[in-house]
Amino acid sequence: MAANQYELALIPHRVDGELIEQRAIDGYINATAMCRAVDRMYADYGRLKATDAFLTELSIDMGIPISEIIQSVKGGGPTIQGTW
Secondary structure: OOOOHHHOOEEEEEEOOEEEEEEOOOOOEOHHHHHHHOOOOHHHHHOOHHHHHHHHHHHHHHOOOHHHHOOEEOOOOOOOOEEO
16 A cells, blocks of 8 residues: 555545445455444455455556455554445
8 A cells, every 4th residue: 555544534424324334545445344334344344255346347448467456454543444
């Protein structure tokens, strides 16, 4: 990542009463918060063949490795933790 996670500006979005934040610098959305909004875990989606196929096609189309498309953040403030 180009910038330090602790310095990133976050754009708040409300979806069905849940706060879902988006990183202003790159547009990444907190997938953990999105999953929490529908009472699921990210791992539930990560196991699906459809998710794998989508990420593979997205990686090819965007020229970005899957390891950079899906980013896990541990530690630091709670608003920056999770899968992005």
